[in-house]
Amino acid sequence: MAMIEIRDVSKWYGTTQVLHNCSTDVAKGEVVVVCGPSGSGKSTLIKCVNGLEPFEKGTIIVDGISVGDLKTNLPKLRARIGMVFQHFELFPHLSVIRNLSLAQVKVLGRSAEEADVNGMRLLDRVGLREHAHKFPGQLSGGQQQRVAIARALAMDPIAMLFDEPTSALDPEMIKEVLDVMVALAKDGMTMIVVTHEMGFARQVANRVVFMDTGEIVEDASTPEFFGRPRSERAQMFLSKILAH
Amino acid sequence: MFSNFDFDVIVRALPYMFYQGMTFTATLTLLATTGGIIIGTMLALMRLSGFAPLALFAAGYVNLMRSVPFVLMIFWFYFLMPYIGQWVTASSQPLQVGAFSSCLITFTLFEAAFFCEIMRAGIQSISRGQMAAAQALGMTYPTSMAYIILPQAFRNMVPVLLTQTIILFQDTSLVYVISVTDFLGAASRVAQRDGRLVEMYLFAAIVYFVISLAASHMVRRIQYRVAIIR
Numbered sequence: 001m002a003m004i005e006i007r008d009v010s011k012w013y014g015t016t017q018v019l020h021n022c023s024t025d026v027a028k029g030e031v032v033v034v035c036g037p038s039g040s041g042k043s044t045l046i047k048c049v050n051g052l053e054p055f056e057k058g059t060i061i062v063d064g065i066s067v068g069d070l071k072t073n074l075p076k077l078r079a080r081i082g083m084v085f086q087h088f089e090l091f092p093h094l095s096v097i098r099n100l101s102l103a104q105v106k107v108l109g110r111s112a113e114e115a116d117v118n119g120m121r122l123l124d125r126v127g128l129r130e131h132a133h134k135f136p137g138q139l140s141g142g143q144q145q146r147v148a149i150a151r152a153l154a155m156d157p158i159a160m161l162f163d164e165p166t167s168a169l170d171p172e173m174i175k176e177v178l179d180v181m182v183a184l185a186k187d188g189m190t191m192i193v194v195t196h197e198m199g200f201a202r203q204v205a206n207r208v209v210f211m212d213t214g215e216i217v218e219d220a221s222t223p224e225f226f227g228r229p230r231s232e233r234a235q236m237f238l239s240k241i242l243a244h
Numbered sequence: 245m246f247s248n249f250d251f252d253v254i255v256r257a258l259p260y261m262f263y264q265g266m267t268f269t270a271t272l273t274l275l276a277t278t279g280g281i282i283i284g285t286m287l288a289l290m291r292l293s294g295f296a297p298l299a300l301f302a303a304g305y306v307n308l309m310r311s312v313p314f315v316l317m318i319f320w321f322y323f324l325m326p327y328i329g330q331w332v333t334a335s336s337q338p339l340q341v342g343a344f345s346s347c348l349i350t351f352t353l354f355e356a357a358f359f360c361e362i363m364r365a366g367i368q369s370i371s372r373g374q375m376a377a378a379q380a381l382g383m384t385y386p387t388s389m390a391y392i393i394l395p396q397a398f399r400n401m402v403p404v405l406l407t408q409t410i411i412l413f414q415d416t417s418l419v420y421v422i423s424v425t426d427f428l429g430a431a432s433r434v435a436q437r438d439g440r441l442v443e444m445y446l447f448a449a450i451v452y453f454v455i456s457l458a459a460s461h462m463v464r465r466i467q468y469r470v471a472i473i474r
Contacts, residue, residue: 052380074379075382075383076382078379078381083377083380085376085380089371089373089374089376091378091392091396092396092472092473092474093395093396093472102381103378103381103382106383106387106391107382107383107387135473136473138473152381155381
């Protein structure tokens, strides 16, 4: 059974339709890269997965729980899905370790000590233990994004969503963030990654979902997508993005 | 020109002006600020809530408070509150409300309208991504507000909140309209009793000036200290 099941999801902003009957599945342990031109609805689609964006039609089932159902306890569901944002969204008024421990304490009900120990373990994992007591503003973009990944992991998520995690980073910082994500994928984390990093997609993705103007145009295994994309739009996109 | 000034009258009146007058002024300022910020923050949350009746109520409240002259408000509360109290508690006679309580309630309610607008601006200054990040971690709306949005909004707005407090400190002198002895009231009483209007009003002006100036310097220093590193 798929861990994340997206069925015929459509979404409108007023009268503008931004998602058209999007469907795809993500199995446990699978890494799916979502790519496509900007404005194609990639970010909107993954924000629907944890209910940050409401959608009008279709269903999304995460680990057996329907996201769109009004009876669903969304905060409880979100606590189990990690999310990493383009602009990091660390809490600037809290130290790095407090960024990691706050939700563990307030949402999962862990003790402060337990949360800190777990937080330090994850900072270790992303190589930032010595920065635990700094504030986000004192870190580089790459470091902030690694903290953001650690913050999401601190909740012991069953899946992780990445919304263009490297788009706001300087080129030399992209690698350190991608390295953490590659390691995470190797550990068997279920991941949906919106990104333009085709190198990352080739290396770790099991599948690539290509979107354009709110539609899922192509949903293929990674070798298939890069080898011989079926749709013209995907071919054009690839030729543009891989041109140099 | 100071030859016929009697500065001694000031010295003799100091204990009265400060123990009675300034205590009243300072207590009123501090309590009204605290209450105003608490109620103002709640009003701001109501105004920003998607629930129309709450938003309308808060907007109406703020507009009402801002369009009535403050002196009128002080009068109105002082003379009508006993009757409102009587009506609310359904007692047989007007409720006894002391001058201080009446002033405190008036100032708190009035300042709440201003603090509401300040906090609203503060909350709106926090990027929507912060709320999204908090909610993505499973925090509920109240938890996100309490631990993520409001602390940042408050820190961003500290300079404005303190400046508003300084204005409030000066505005407390308006209680003279109900003959309450605040600092200016005390100075004014001595001035009239001893026929030393110039000395006493000059002294009062200097005291207000010094305190307000010192406070606004302090605001500038606090501003650097509370600023969030970005």
